[in-house]
Amino acid sequence: MKAFLDACRHAIGAQYVLTAADETAAYLTDWRRRFTGSAFAVVKPACTEEVAAIVRLCHQFHVPIVPQGGNTGLVLGSIPDASNTAIVLSLTRLNRIRAIDSVNNTMTVESGCILQNVQQAAADAGRLFPLSLASEGSCTIGGNLSSNAGGTAVLRYGNARELCLGLEVVTPQGELWNGLRGLRKDNTGYDLRDLYIGAEGTLGIITAAVLKLSPLPKAQRTALAALRSPDAALRLLTLAQMRCNSALTGFELMSAFCLTLVGRHFPQMHLSFREQHAQYVLLELSDSESEEHANTLLEELIGDALQQDIVQDAIVATSLAQSAALWDIREHIPLAQAAEGKNIKHDVSLPISVIGDFIRSTDALLQQAFPGVRMVTFGHLGDGNLHYNVAHPEQETDAGFMAQQTTVNRVVHDNVHSFGGSISAEHGIGALKHEEILRYKSAVEIQLMRAIKQALDPQNIMNPGKLLT
Template sequence: MTAFLEGCRAAVGAAHVLTAAADMAGHLTDHRRRHTGAALAVIQPGSSAEVAAIVRLCRQYRVPLVPQGGNTGLVLGSVPDTSGAAIVLSLTRLHRIRSIDVVNDTLVAEAGCILKNVQDAASAANRLFPLSLASEGSCTIGGNLSSNAGGTAVLRYGNARELCLGLEVVTAEGEIWDGLRGLRKDNTGYDLRDLYIGAEGTLGIITAAVLKLYPRPRAQLTALAALRSPAAALELLASVRERCGDALTGFELMSDVCLQLVRKHFPALRAPFGKAHPQYVLLELSDQESEAHARQLLEGVIGAALESGLVDDAVLAASLGQSAGLWQLREHISAAQAAEGKNIKHDIAVPISRIGAFIDTTDRLLAQAFPACRLVCFGHLGDGNLHYNVSAPAGMSDEDFLARQAEVNRVVHDSVHRFGGSISAEHGLGALKRQEILRYKSPVEIGLQRAIKQALDPLNLMNPGKLI
């Protein structure tokens, strides 16, 4: 591989071809530190042309490549296997905001742009880029699009696919497809943009994107409501949507187990209520009129829910600081779980109307199969996406619990399937769920996906072993 690496050095500069173990280490281990792979090198191109040059070299020498952004994925999609045959293609040097068009409400960002930097660039132009994730300070736009990321605002604005109008992509042949068209209507054939979004780098490499912007809301207000059940949360969702319409931008469900873990491991975060409740909903309104109008809407809908007995208690944030504090309760759940010990995570989606029945049924099935296991259920109720996680019973070692991961997954995923859902809502399949998905998709659907992969990447060099 000496000639290949020399070619890479000539294409991107010797300083951006990392081969020393210490230099590569941070690129080889996944975000949750479950897997460490090996690589021939980590290559850091600085432009789309350099990405294309590296892909052509990979094609010439038959070297697999693993595209990587912020390496914040949760399904082993952005790290190599242990063979050491592949390179990691790090896109973090592609970090320019190329342009902002406030009349067209679009922003062109390169794939290595940190999500938070894109949000800030939009804000500086008095616009909103609404994609919002817990990892927004380190995840990148390319990764967001490759995994079709969701986040907390999908209810109002949609997921990453719906926030993208056009792409620039380096194909598996090393050609650059310039699809950076900021058009909301373009009916001229197959939608290649949607093909590459969510493909996890298995068909080509996204190098830049045209992203949708929105007017910045004049007010954002947050409330936390305490309820008796997920079914009550669904009733509240219907009520808020009927009264507030598109002003409802966030609707997050959290069980009491979630808040207990947060309070245990982050005691500085204040308990919102004087006593525990079975379920909580964190909801946010964004208003284009005024803060007074937003507060009137929020107070009205929460007041009606309290009066009817649908909600047992509620807290309305009176300031930005209080709002941030309520959101921190939600955003610290994953970190609290990690501090508590190993857990078995599920990123699932079911039709919104069936979420209550899914939780009740699956809770019961798990309690029967794994007595005393702890169910840490939270997520984006407004769009049907739950992080339905299972923690070990008190006193059981992580190793003993994780040894039963396949059994736990079978109970959860089979239940998801029965309720008409998906075993991956926003994290993707990566290497972690690549085999699992074969149990739930039809041979016709799998065959179509494999045909697309064969047509666009016949040498199977683009992120092999992932997704399909």
């Protein structure tokens, strides 16, 4: 591979072709530290033209490419395997915001831009980029689009696909497709944009995107409601949508054990409820009229929910600091899980109407098969996305329980399928679930996906072993 590496160094500069173990190590282990792969180089181009040059060399030398943004994924989508035959193509140097069009409500950014920086640039221009994730301080736009990220505001604004109008993509042959069009309507053939979004880097490399912006809300109000069950949460969702319509921005479900874990490992995050409740909902309104209107909407909603015995108790934030503190509780659930020990994660999507039945039946199936397991159930109830995670029984080690992961996954995923759901809502498939989708997708669907992959990437150099095998 000396000739290939020399050509890469000539194309982008020797200092951006990393081969020493101490230089590449940070790019080879996934965020959860469950797997470490191997690559004979990490290559860091600075612009679209340099990305294209590297891809042309990979095409010429038949070198597999693993594209990587912030490396915050949870399904091993941006980590190479252990074969040491691939390069990691880090896109973090493609971090320019190219343009903001406040009249068209669009922003053109490069794929290595950190999500939080994009949010701030939009705010500085008096606009909102609403995609919001726990990892927004380190994840990148390219990764968000490649996995079709969701987050906490999908209920109102949609996921990454709905927030993107156009793309710039380097094909597996090193050619450039410039689809950076800020159009809401463009009915001129196949929608290539949607083909690349959610493809996890298996069809090409997203190098830039035109993102959709929205006006900044005049006011945001947050409340934490305590409820008896997921069914009560669904009743609250229906009431909130009827009362608040598009002002309802976030609607997050959290089981009691989620808050127990946060309190155990982050005791400074104290809640003032008089007693523990089975479920909690964190809801947020974003109002386009005024603070007074937002306050009235939220107060009337919570009042009606209490009167109808949907909600048992509620904390309504009266300041931005209190609102941030409530959201901190939600965002610390994964951190509290990690502090408690390893757990088996599921990122599932279901028809909203069946979520209560799914939780009840799956909890029962798991307790029957693994007595004492602890359910860490939380997620974006408003769009049907649950993070249905399973922690080991208190008397068992997490290592022993993790050995049962395949069996646990089968129970959960089979039940998801029986309810008409999906085994991946927003995290993607990566290398972790590529065998699982063969169980739940039809042969026709898999055949169509493989035909697209073969047509666009016949050498199979784009993120091989991810999404499809």
